[in-house]
Amino acid sequence: MNLRHSALAVLFLGSAFSSFADAASDSAQANNPLANMTAFNMQNYYIGNMSGSDKTANQFWLRYAQPFTLGESQWLLRASLPLNTYPSPPTGGRQTGLGDMNLFTAWLIDTGNPAVSFGFGPQITxxxxxxxxxxxEKWSAGLVxxxxxxxxxxxxxGYLASWQHSFAGESNRSDVNVAAFQPFLFLQLGGGTYLRSAxxxxxxxxxxxxGVPLGLGIGQVIKSKNTVYNFFIEPQGSVADNGPGQPRWQIFAGLNLQFPN
Structure with missing residues (x-):
C-alpha cells in the first residue's frame, strides 16, 4: 500500500469511527430526560388489567421538554398532558378525555462530567x-x-423521583399526597437497538x-438529519400493589423525538 492509499485509509477509518461514535452518543443520550435538546414525546400505557376493576384502561401522554438559561444557570422545562380512558363504575362503561396537566422545572447542576446529568426543582399539577x-380536581405542587x-x-x-401534595381545589375530593420513583435502565445492543426498563x-x-411494576422492553434509535427518533415498546407487570387503580399488567410504548436547540 502506497502513502496515498495509506492516507485515504486513515481518513476513511477516522470518518467511520467518528460516525460510529456519533451514533453511539445519539443512542446513549436518546433516553436522557435532561438532554440539552428540545424534545417532544408521544407515549402510551395500555392497561390490560387494573386492580379494583375488570375493565381495561389507557393513558396517552403528550410531553414537551425545552432547555433554557436563567442568568448563569441551565434549566429544563417539561410539560405533560394525558388523554385518559378509565372505567366508569356507575355505568359500567368508560370515560375518555383530558387529564391533569403537569409542569416541572429542573435546575441542571454541573456535575463535572458532561455525560452525567443531575437536576432538581419544583413541579405543579x-x-x-x-x-x-x-x-x-385539585391543584398540587411538589418537587422533582x-x-x-x-x-x-x-x-x-438513572431515575426520576417526584412528590406532590394538593393545596387547592374541590373540597369534596380527596387530597393528593403522592410520590413516584422511575428507575431508568438501558443496555445498548448496537446499531441503535437497545433493551430498556423504565x-x-x-x-x-x-x-x-x-404499585411496583417491573418491565423489560426493546427500542430503536434512528437519526435523520438533526432529528433523533426513538421508538420503543416495554411490557410491564406488577410485582406488588395495594388499593384500586393499580395496573396489574400494562404495555408501555412510544415515540420520543429530540431536536437541536
Whole structure:
C-alpha cells in the first residue's frame, strides 16, 4: 500500500469511527430526560388489567421538554398532558378525555462530567381534566429530582423521583399526597437497538395505595438529519400493589423525538 492509499485509509477509518461514535452518543443520550435538546414525546400505557376493576384502561401522554438559561444557570422545562380512558363504575362503561396537566422545572447542576446529568426543582399539577373522573380536581405542587448517567456507551441508568401534595381545589375530593420513583435502565445492543426498563413505582400517602411494576422492553434509535427518533415498546407487570387503580399488567410504548436547540 502506497502513502496515498495509506492516507485515504486513515481518513476513511477516522470518518467511520467518528460516525460510529456519533451514533453511539445519539443512542446513549436518546433516553436522557435532561438532554440539552428540545424534545417532544408521544407515549402510551395500555392497561390490560387494573386492580379494583375488570375493565381495561389507557393513558396517552403528550410531553414537551425545552432547555433554557436563567442568568448563569441551565434549566429544563417539561410539560405533560394525558388523554385518559378509565372505567366508569356507575355505568359500567368508560370515560375518555383530558387529564391533569403537569409542569416541572429542573435546575441542571454541573456535575463535572458532561455525560452525567443531575437536576432538581419544583413541579405543579393543574386540574385540567375534561371530566371529573379523569382527574383529581385539585391543584398540587411538589418537587422533582432527576439523574441520568451516560458515561458508558453500552449501559445507561438513572431515575426520576417526584412528590406532590394538593393545596387547592374541590373540597369534596380527596387530597393528593403522592410520590413516584422511575428507575431508568438501558443496555445498548448496537446499531441503535437497545433493551430498556423504565417502570414507575408509586405510593399514595393518603390511602397507603402503591404499585411496583417491573418491565423489560426493546427500542430503536434512528437519526435523520438533526432529528433523533426513538421508538420503543416495554411490557410491564406488577410485582406488588395495594388499593384500586393499580395496573396489574400494562404495555408501555412510544415515540420520543429530540431536536437541536
Amino acid at each position: 393543574a386540574p385540567t381534566a375534561s371530566k371529573n373522573a379523569l382527574g383529581s 429530582n432527576v439523574l441520568f448517567d451516560a458515561s458508558s456507551p453500552t449501559f445507561q441508568y 417502570p414507575i413505582w408509586n405510593y399514595n400517602f393518603q390511602n397507603d395505595g402503591y
